Amino acid sequence: MQLVVARIGRAHGIKGEVTVEVRTDEPELRLGPGAVLQTEPASAGPLTIETGRVHSGRLLLRFAGVKDRSGAEALRNILLIAEVDPAQMPQEPDEYYDHQLMDLDVVLEDGTEIGRITEISHLPSQDLFIVERPDGTEVMIPFVEEIVAEIDLVEQRCVITPPPGLIDERDAVIDSTRDEAPGEDAAAEDAAGEDA
Numbered sequence: 453m454q455l456v457v458a459r460i461g462r463a464h465g466i467k468g469e470v471t472v473e474v475r476t477d478e479p480e481l482r483l484g485p486g487a488v489l490q491t492e493p494a495s496a497g498p499l500t501i502e503t504g505r506v507h508s509g510r511l512l513l514r515f516a517g518v519k520d521r522s523g524a525e526a527l528r529n530i531l532l533i534a535e536v537d538p539a540q541m542p543q544e545p546d547e548y549y550d551h552q553l554m555d556l557d558v559v560l561e562d563g564t565e566i567g568r569i570t571e572i573s574h575l576p577s578q579d580l581f582i583v584e585r586p587d588g589t590e591v592m593i594p595f596v597e598e599i600v601a602e603i604d605l606v607e608q609r610c611v612i613t614p615p616p617g618l619i620d621e622r623d624a625v626i627d628s629t630r631d632e633a634p635g636e637d638a639a640a641e642d643a644a645g646e647d648a
Contacts, residue, residue, distance in 0.1 A: 454490065455551060457482040458511075458532040463524035469503075469512045470524045472532070475574055479511060482534045492531040499532065548603060557609045558583050558593065561601065566619060567591065569610065581610070591619055 457479075461471035476482045485504055491497030500516040518524055536549065550572045558566040558581070571582035572595075579595040593599060593612060602611040 454533045455536050455549065456492070456531050457489070457534045460513075460527045460530045460532065462528060463521045464507070464512050466521045467514070468518040468520055468524045469514045470518075470527055471510050472513055474511055476534075483511065483513065483532070487534070490533040490535070492533060496527065496530045499527075499530075548605075552605060553581070553603070553610070555608070556603070556605075559609055559611055561611055561613055566612065593618070 455476070457476040458472040458474050461473055463469070464471055472483070474483070483501060483504060485501050487501045488498050489501070491499060501513055502516045503514045505512050514524075515527070518527065536551075553569055553572060556569045558569060560566065565586065567583040567585040567590075569581045570584045570590075573580040573582060573592075581593040581595055581600075583591050583593055585591060593614070599612055599614055599618070600610060601613045602609075604611070
């Protein structure tokens with residue numbers, strides 16, 4: 453199975469290095485020296501990683517055969533793709549590959565259906581599940597322990613415990629169960645009594 457593991461950014465310096473936007477939880481495994489990666493578009497690859505280093509919090513790579521800034525600039529926005537065994541699991545027990553999470557059914561703890569994971573967005577602060585609801589709308593669910601209670605790959609489901617406000621229907625249920633403000637009925641009765 454092919455997975456996008458990074459997107460090439462700007463050239464860095466004059467010796468052929470590029471910045472990369474990492475799209476894998478295991479960059480040391482997927483983006484290490486010697487790794488041979490396919491590309492999108494395919495005509496740009498395959499690319500072999502020659503060196504890698506972290507500079508100011510960004511991963512910098514140099515590819516075999518790319519020796520100067522103009523060669524590095526020509527690679528900008530190319531996607532790097534790794535071949536991954538579909539049965540392979542990440543090294544950490546609570547980590548998952550994107551392809552394992554795609555199309556999981558998202559439900560509340562009581563079994564209420566929320567939708568289906570159609571995309572995973574990797575942001576600097578956290579990952580987000582993009583969930584398509586039965587009515588075709590989308591909701592974003594942060595992939596954090598406080599909200600994602602369980603990932604069950606066997607049952608193909610993701611159990612969530614969202615806070616109020618994250619999912620619209622939840623708010624509607626809460627709003628519909630609220631009683632009228634205290635005293636409203638009494639005020640209405642008093643007004644009726646005055647008319648009599």
